[in-house]
Amino acid sequence: MTVITSSKTMMTIAEASTLTSFATATLKPVPYSQRQLLLHDPRQPYKLHTDKEIPELRFGDLLVEVYGIGLNQIDWNTTDLGLVLPSLPCVNGREFIGRIIASNVDRKCRLQPGEWVLAVSTDHRDLRKAAFQEYAIVSCYNAMRIPKHVEPFQVASMGVAYVAAGIALGVCLGVTFTKGPKKREFNLLENARMYPEDVPDDLADEVFDAMAPCYQAQPGEWLLVYGASTITGQIAIQLAKLGGLKVVGVADLNKHKPLLQLLATDVLVDGSDLDQAKRDIKRLIPGSLRFAIDAVGPETAEWCQQSPTNPPPVDPVTRGGGSKLSHLVALRGKPETINPNIQVHTVPIRLFHTSQYVGGHLSKWLYELLDTNKLQPPEVEFVPGGLAAINGALERLKQGKASGKRLVIRVKELDVKIGQLSQME
Numbered sequence: 001m002t003v004i005t006s007s008k009t010m011m012t013i014a015e016a017s018t019l020t021s022f023a024t025a026t027l028k029p030v031p032y033s034q035r036q037l038l039l040h041d042p043r044q045p046y047k048l049h050t051d052k053e054i055p056e057l058r059f060g061d062l063l064v065e066v067y068g069i070g071l072n073q074i075d076w077n078t079t080d081l082g083l084v085l086p087s088l089p090c091v092n093g094r095e096f097i098g099r100i101i102a103s104n105v106d107r108k109c110r111l112q113p114g115e116w117v118l119a120v121s122t123d124h125r126d127l128r129k130a131a132f133q134e135y136a137i138v139s140c141y142n143a144m145r146i147p148k149h150v151e152p153f154q155v156a157s158m159g160v161a162y163v164a165a166g167i168a169l170g171v172c173l174g175v176t177f178t179k180g181p182k183k184r185e186f187n188l189l190e191n192a193r194m195y196p197e198d199v200p201d202d203l204a205d206e207v208f209d210a211m212a213p214c215y216q217a218q219p220g221e222w223l224l225v226y227g228a229s230t231i232t233g234q235i236a237i238q239l240a241k242l243g244g245l246k247v248v249g250v251a252d253l254n255k256h257k258p259l260l261q262l263l264a265t266d267v268l269v270d271g272s273d274l275d276q277a278k279r280d281i282k283r284l285i286p287g288s289l290r291f292a293i294d295a296v297g298p299e300t301a302e303w304c305q306q307s308p309t310n311p312p313p314v315d316p317v318t319r320g321g322g323s324k325l326s327h328l329v330a331l332r333g334k335p336e337t338i339n340p341n342i343q344v345h346t347v348p349i350r351l352f353h354t355s356q357y358v359g360g361h362l363s364k365w366l367y368e369l370l371d372t373n374k375l376q377p378p379e380v381e382f383v384p385g386g387l388a389a390i391n392g393a394l395e396r397l398k399q400g401k402a403s404g405k406r407l408v409i410r411v412k413e414l415d416v417k418i419g420q421l422s423q424m425e
Contacts, residue, residue, distance in 0.1 A: 030054060030101060030135070032054070033053065034053075034054055034134040035048060035049065035050050035133065035387055036052040036091055036387075037092075037093075037390055038091060038132075039079055039085070039088065039089060040089045041088065042080070043080055046092075046132065047089075055127075055135060055136060056128060056137075057102060057137065059104050060105060060109075061105070061137050061140070062102070062111060062117070062137065062138050062139070063137060064117060064119060065134070065412070066096045066133065066134055066135065066411050067096075067099065067153070067412045067414065068097045068152065068409065068410055069095070069131045069132065069390070069409040069411060070094075070095045070096065070097075070131075070406055070407075071093075071393055071397055071408070072094050072095065072157075072397075073397060074094055075093060075394055075397070076395075079394075080398070086124065086127065091127045093132035093133075093390075094122075094131060094159075094160050095118065095120045095157070096118075096119055096131040096156065096411075097117070097146065098116070098119070098136070099116050099117075100112070100116075100143075101113075101135075105140045109140035111140060111145060115145055117143040117144055118143075118156065119159065120142065120144070120163050120352065121136075121138075122163065123350070123353045134387075134412075141356045141360040142352065142359050142360075142363055143363060144159065144363045144366045147370050147371040149371075150370050150371075153408055154380060155370065155377050156380070157377075157406030157407070157408050158231065158377045158406070161230075161231040161232040162375075163349060163352050163362060164232050164347055165235040165236035167348060167349055167352065167358070168236065168329045168345070168347050169240055169243060169293075170187065171189045171207065171347075171351065172189075172210070172329045172348075173211070173217045173223075173327055173345075174213070174215075175187075175217045175239075175244075176243065177239075178242075186365075187216075188361060189207070189211065189216070191355070191357040191361060192207050192355055192357065192358050193208060194357065195355060198351075198354050198356070198357070199348075199354065206345060207348060210345055211327065211343070217243070217245060217291055218244075219243070219245065220244060221246070221291065222285055222287070222288070222289045222291065223240050223245045223248070223289075224247075224248050224250065224281070224289055224291070224304060225265075225295070226250045226296060227251065227332075228247075228250055228256070228265060228295075229249075229251040229255070229256035229260065231405075232295045233293075234259070235375070235378075237260070238263055238264075241263075242374065248265070248281060249265040249268055250269045250277060251270075251271055252270070252271060253268055253271075254270075254272075262376070263376065269281055278307075281307065289307055290326045290327065291328075292305075292327070293331065294328065294330050294331060295332060297333050298330070298333040298336055301335040301344075302335035302336060304328050305335055305339040305342050324342060324343040326339075326342040327342065327344075327345060329347060330346060331347060334346065378405060380407075381402065381406070383408065383409050383410065385409070385410075386409065386410070386412075387411065393409060
């Protein structure tokens with residue numbers, strides 16, 4: 001039996017005794033180098049390198065052989081706008097699927113050798129976790145195990161949207177969910193607040209001050225999702241329904257009505273005429289509509305603030321507007337003009353990796369949702385060609401040619417049948 005570790009990794013004897021070991025005869029050997037797609041300058045294409053090091057395996061990490069990469073809007077926004085870039089050259093890419101080939105973990109990590117996982121890199125400064133390479137790192141509590149009956153490539157593009165939607169609903173709006181056969185409740189906002197040491201300073205206002213406990217979303221309340229046909233919108237609708245909310249979805253119904261009906265959206269409103277959409281919402285939604293998620297941009301986020309069925313304004317009595325009844329989660333940018341009666345939230349997505357109690361719940365819950373067919377993955381278009389095909393695929397995303405679906409890069413092909421994915425020995 002052998003354990004694959006980096007010579008730079010320092011461990012105590014107790015830690016070393018709890019490492020997960022692999023029989024060398026049952027796993028592909030880890031190569032000495034790999035292919036990586038590196039960004040050398042903003043607004044320039046990525047360049048393919050063939051001689052880069054395998055990421056260092058530290059305590060708590062899994063080393064994953066990358067088979068598929070899901071592309072997201074942030075992947076081209078980062079390069080075009082130079083946003084959230086660490087020092088150059090750097091590796092990017094926010095999500096991938098692959099097979100665990102090595103680990104450096106304690107026995108509390110239940111993920112097994114050969115299992116398939118979906119990984120989401122919210123820790124963009126840790127280039128070991130970036131997707132645009134053949135071997136990447138994922139922390140044990142962030143790895144999302146893929147059920148045996150699920151084809152891994154089909155879920156390769158839903159991780160970022162799932163994490164964003166889950167934190168938007170669970171942290172920003174305080175929705176309580178249930179999981180497991182006993183329907184045990186969990187509330188991500190309460191989990192985050194219980195461990196303030198895991199909340200970075202720049203996320204503290206959102207976690208501790210932006211939502212008063214008495215105003216958290218409750219089952220039976222209405223949620224507006226603008227950009228309902230986007231991948232994040234699709235997943236937000238499904239998670240909101242699981243949390244007991246009723247959903248009004250705004251989208252181009254000429255294109256996306258059948259999809260949104262399939263997702264059991266309660267009320268559909270066409271977004272091609274926003275003035276008419278306001279009237280439709282007022283006519284179709286009984287009672288108050290005090291929660292909204294915008295998945296498109298600052299202009300539509302501003303429109304969401306004008307929802308005609310918001311409750312009467314209230315005077316904030318706690319820090320950060322926590323007593324405000326109406327709440328808008330702006331996923332793609334805050335509105336230019338802020339309505340003083342509405343609390344505008346920015347998703348603290350980095351909680352996924354800074355807080356094990358947020359990231360761990362989301363990761364384990366996704367396995368359950370996929371295993372029980374309670375979450376419908378987005379439509380996927382597969383792109384052959386491996387890492388070399390990423391530049392062209394990102395250009396398609398930039399031009400808006402993948403509306404309502406995700407592009408998944410096939411880095412390697414599966415060499416086993418679906419039923420055997422988690423049983424390899």
